[in-house]
Amino acid sequence: MDIYVQLLVNSLQIGAVYVLFSLGLTLIFGVMRIVNFAHGEFFALAALLVAVAVPWLIDFGAPLPVAYGLAFLGALAGVLVLGKILYEFAFRRFQRDMIGSFVLSVGLALLLQGLYIEIFSSASRKLPTLIEGTLRILGGAITTQRLVLCVIALLVAAGMYWAIASTRLGKALRAVSEDHEAAMLQGIPYRRIALSGFLIGTLLAAVAGALLAPVVVIGPVIGSSYLIKGFIAVVIGGLGSIPGAIIGSILIAVIESVGGYYFDPSLATIAMFVMVMVVLLVRPAGIMGNG
Amino acid sequence: MTERLALEVTGLAVSYGIVPAVIDVSFAIEHGSITTIVGSNGAGKSTIMKALTGLVRPAGGRIRMFGEDIAGAEPDELVVRGVSLVPEGRRLFTTMSVAENLEIGAYRRSDVNAVARDFERVLEYFPALRGRLQVLAGSLSGGQQQMLAVARALMAAPRLLLLDEPTIGLGPAIVDTIAEIIQTIARSGVDMLLVEQNAEMALEISAQAFILERGRIIMQGRSSTLARSEEVRRAYLGV
Numbered sequence: 046m047d048i049y050v051q052l053l054v055n056s057l058q059i060g061a062v063y064v065l066f067s068l069g070l071t072l073i074f075g076v077m078r079i080v081n082f083a084h085g086e087f088f089a090l091a092a093l094l095v096a097v098a099v100p101w102l103i104d105f106g107a108p109l110p111v112a113y114g115l116a117f118l119g120a121l122a123g124v125l126v127l128g129k130i131l132y133e134f135a136f137r138r139f140q141r142d143m144i145g146s147f148v149l150s151v152g153l154a155l156l157l158q159g160l161y162i163e164i165f166s167s168a169s170r171k172l173p174t175l176i177e178g179t180l181r182i183l184g185g186a187i188t189t190q191r192l193v194l195c196v197i198a199l200l201v202a203a204g205m206y207w208a209i210a211s212t213r214l215g216k217a218l219r220a221v222s223e224d225h226e227a228a229m230l231q232g233i234p235y236r237r238i239a240l241s242g243f244l245i246g247t248l249l250a251a252v253a254g255a256l257l258a259p260v261v262v263i264g265p266v267i268g269s270s271y272l273i274k275g276f277i278a279v280v281i282g283g284l285g286s287i288p289g290a291i292i293g294s295i296l297i298a299v300i301e302s303v304g305g306y307y308f309d310p311s312l313a314t315i316a317m318f319v320m321v322m323v324v325l326l327v328r329p330a331g332i333m334g335n336g
Numbered sequence: 337m338t339e340r341l342a343l344e345v346t347g348l349a350v351s352y353g354i355v356p357a358v359i360d361v362s363f364a365i366e367h368g369s370i371t372t373i374v375g376s377n378g379a380g381k382s383t384i385m386k387a388l389t390g391l392v393r394p395a396g397g398r399i400r401m402f403g404e405d406i407a408g409a410e411p412d413e414l415v416v417r418g419v420s421l422v423p424e425g426r427r428l429f430t431t432m433s434v435a436e437n438l439e440i441g442a443y444r445r446s447d448v449n450a451v452a453r454d455f456e457r458v459l460e461y462f463p464a465l466r467g468r469l470q471v472l473a474g475s476l477s478g479g480q481q482q483m484l485a486v487a488r489a490l491m492a493a494p495r496l497l498l499l500d501e502p503t504i505g506l507g508p509a510i511v512d513t514i515a516e517i518i519q520t521i522a523r524s525g526v527d528m529l530l531v532e533q534n535a536e537m538a539l540e541i542s543a544q545a546f547i548l549e550r551g552r553i554i555m556q557g558r559s560s561t562l563a564r565s566e567e568v569r570r571a572y573l574g575v
Contacts, residue, residue, distance in 0.1 A: 213443075216432070216436055216439065216440060217440070217443065219429070219431070219432060220429050220432065220440050223429050223430065223431055223432070224427055224429065226391060226411075226423075226427070227423060227427035227428075227429065228429075228440070229390075229391070229410070229411035229412050230389060230391075230411055230415065230420070230421050230423060230427070231412075231415065231440050231441050231443050231488065231492065232412045232415035232416060232443045232444035232492060233412055233440070233443050234410070234412045235410075235411075235412065335430075335431065
């Protein structure tokens with residue numbers, strides 16, 4: 046019994062971050078028809094900025110929570126600036142161009158990783174624990190810090206889900222995702238909505254990276270493994286589908302934690318790829334995909 | 337309104353790559369009338385509609401709407417200027433509800449009261465939609481989807497409404513309903529351009545007509561006159 050609870054708790058905390066990550070990926074795909082293979086680098090930059098800023102702020106005498114809070118906001122701002130620059134000079138020119146955007150985003154991912162190694166050095170960084178303590182729930186254990194992180198991630202994801210379902214911008218994003226020409230014919234300014242969708246997606250990756258910063262070891266190439274998992278999640282769920290991204294992320298998280306426990310992590314990774322193959326064979330557009 | 341013409345197209349030319357789709361097309365729509373362009377499949381009807389809504393850039397010619405040149409205007413800007421298109425194949429947001437489709441139709445309008453009034457008005461035009469507001473647009477029947485497409489375009493409060501084959505694939509009863517609504521909308525002061533393969537219906541409800549063949553206008557005149565013309569009857573009315 047205890048072990049099942051523990052596996053559930055583990056799945057939840059991994060899944061919460063994947064949900065944020067893949068929501069951004071699927072949103073960007075929806076509005077621009079681009080699979081952003083550089084999405085992991087937004088995530089990585091946020092984590093790196095937090096990792097650099099927190100010790101720096103502590104040196105200035107800021108208390109730990111304040112240092113984290115400021116670093117978190119600074120990281121989001123920094124990633125948004127990068128996102129806006131990349132959108133204007135790169136992604137905007139390759140929207141609705143599958144091959145062009147693939148080459149572009151893979152190239153950008155490599156370029157950014159190289160830049161991060163130059164700027165931040167290839168050293169691994171570990172930040173001081175923000176919230177001490179461990180909670181026991183029904184025989185499963187989770188550090189308080191991870192629980193808080195997980196709850197925040199789920200709240201952000203839920204807020205995002207609500208916003209896309211109910212707000213004016215959310216409806217415009219969905220309309221553009223389904224048929225951008227028909228959306229323009231209703232007066233929706235496609236360019237502005239595409240930029241908004243791209244920046245929201247970028248911001249979600251940044252939130253995921255900044256949230257995860259206190260609990261993982263941060264290096265300059267941390268983004269690629271999240272990109273692969275996030276990509277698998279959206280492919281399984283259906284590219285462009287919001288519920289699909291959530292379902293896909295949860296599936297990936299369960300496979301990773303359960304498979305990693307009963308077998309070993311590399312088998313869990315193989316299982317994910319097998320699952321992608323099975324889903325693509327049975328439902329080529331993904332579980333929630335249409336068309 | 338001082339401008340007599342709602343729409344004036346002069347020498348319009350559109351090409352896809354090197355393939356010309358529309359060649360030197362000129363026509364005008366007067367205020368307070370239904371104008372129709374009749375043509376068979378591939379004659380260039382939808383291309384004209386795309387040029388009028390900014391979805392394709394003409395290779396030549398001039399389009400003036402309400403007296404203003406629309407060269408280079410984005411589709412969403414044109415909606416604000418008062419042009420709405422009911423596109424071929426309806427192009428509804430099938431994963432969104434009927435109510436959401438109507439809301440999106442009024443995306444650029446800020447007068448909440450006027451939008452609410454128009455919401456009621458389009459439901460009066462199409463009572464079949466009233467009970468289905470929360471249903472996904474994709475699960476409506478073909479006829480209801482077409483009604484929703486017209487209703488969505490009306491939610492933008494257009495001065496000029498463009499309809500691209502609104503009756504294609506629909507049963508005779510629904511064609512009649514749509515034709516009636518088109519006339520009602522025209523009487524409410526919206527100028528209309530109706531593009532149709534269904535020449536019989538189009539010529540019956542319109543005041544003037546243009547016959548399009550392989551990208552060129554080959555005949556034009558009063559709809560009632562054209563409906564009696566031997567050539568039109570043979571080619572488009574199947575008699």
